[in-house]
Amino acid sequence: SYEARVFGCHSAMPTAVARRLCPHAVVVKPRGDRYSELSRRVFEIMESATPLIQPLSIDEAFLDVSGSVRLLGEGRAIAVKLRQQIKAETGLTASVGVATNKFLAKLASDLEKPDGLVVIEPERVREVLDPLPVSRIPGVGPAAEKRLHAIGVRTIGDLAKLPETVASSRLGSFGSHVWRLAQGEDDRPVTPDREAKSIGHERTFGADLEDPEEVRAVMLREAEDVARRLRRHGLHAKSVTVKIRFGDFKTITRAATLEQPTESTRELSAAAVELFDAWIGKEGFRPVRLIGVTASHLSRGGHSQPGLFDPPEASDKRAALDKAADAIAERFGKDAIRSARALRRPQDR
Missing domain, CATH: 3.30.70.270 (Reverse transcriptase/Diguanylate cyclase domain)
Structure with a gap:
């Protein structure tokens, strides 16, 4: 915690050392x-x-x-x-x-x-950077800091005033990068680790939910949120998974493969409900501690294909409804618009 850091404790420190530094610390099980x-x-x-x-x-x-x-x-x-x-x-x-x-x-x-x-607005970059110690620049550890101190460079502002060649001579090939950071320049892009393989939502309750209709309503809200995220990212899903965890922490999952990849709220919600109801029909309902919905086998682009007996205009109408609902949710919050079946909420527990 930040309170323990005041006494010199830090992450990855052995517990015995932390206890010596902060004898009154409360150690909790991770x-x-x-x-x-x-x-x-x-x-x-x-x-x-x-x-x-x-x-x-x-x-x-x-x-x-x-x-x-x-x-x-x-x-x-x-x-x-x-x-x-x-x-x-x-x-x-x-x-x-x-x-x-x-x-x-x-x-x-x-x-x-x-x-x-x-x-940090562009016009405030120097105001913020200049007084900070040079060690606040990533990669400037004790050794590099010592070499910079030797030439009178103690703050980021000091480093920014140096010629780039001087920074390079003191810090080697890494010097140019550090010097550019001191100028407030950094052209590294944000690079996501990988393309998303799935999009999901799940919720854990403070106590077991004993009413299947309450659980179903939460699940439908999750399905709506998943569908909205798919559309926001231009993705379609071929599979839907429902995850259910009970009070004893036993967890089950039920999955279905769709006929066509979709981003439709109606289709994803229907698949989730079918999986949920099939579980109840086969095993009987048990009080639920967690419910989750995940869309997977994702693909990009295109539009959902209408079903064999589904007229194209019906599919277009549902897409327009989804688009309108997305606009409302983005402007007023995701709970500003919900399907009627998703409105039932668990009591505060």
Whole structure:
């Protein structure tokens, strides 16, 4: 925690050492499954703003939102919305840095942890960078810092005033890169790890849900959110999976392959309901602790093909309805428009 860091504790430190530094620390057992679950949810929220996400760790990522500005507003507005949504849906705080490149954005996000929003506008770059110690530049460790101190360079501003050739002579081939960062320049793009293989939503309840209609309604909202994300990213899904976890943490999954790849809310929701009802019909309903919907076997482009007995105009009408619903959800929030079947909500537990 940030409180423990005051005493010199840091991540990856042996527990025995941390206890010596901070004897009154409370050591809690790690919950890896819970951390992974929250990480997935946070990344799902980030994906609502842009598909261009470069993960750095379980709880950190770069986002390129340049293509979302017309729809969602400027960087600050997007950051405010993401922080609010993360807090509302996970209870977690989030520090966000907004800037024109990765170096500045990362630096900004570190300035007001654990719950801050810092925007570095182009005209403020020197104001923010100049007083910071040169060690705030990634890659400038103790050895490089010592070499720079030897020539009177202690701040990023000091380094920025040097000729690039001097930085290179002191730090070798890495010097030019460090010097450019000191200028506030960073041309590295946000590079997603790989093309998404699936898109999903899941929700864990504070207590078991004993009403199948409540569970079905949550599942339908998840299916609607999955379909909306597919359309936002220009993707179609050929498979749908429903995940169900019980109070004893036993988990089952049920999957179906669709006739045609689709991004249709109606088709994805129908597939999820069919899987859910088939489970109840075969095994009987049990109280549910978690329900999730995932679309997979993704492909890009095109439009959903109408079914054999489905007139093209009906398919076009549903696509238009989905588009209108997406516009409402983007402007007013995803819960501003829902199907009637998805409106039933679990009681607060």
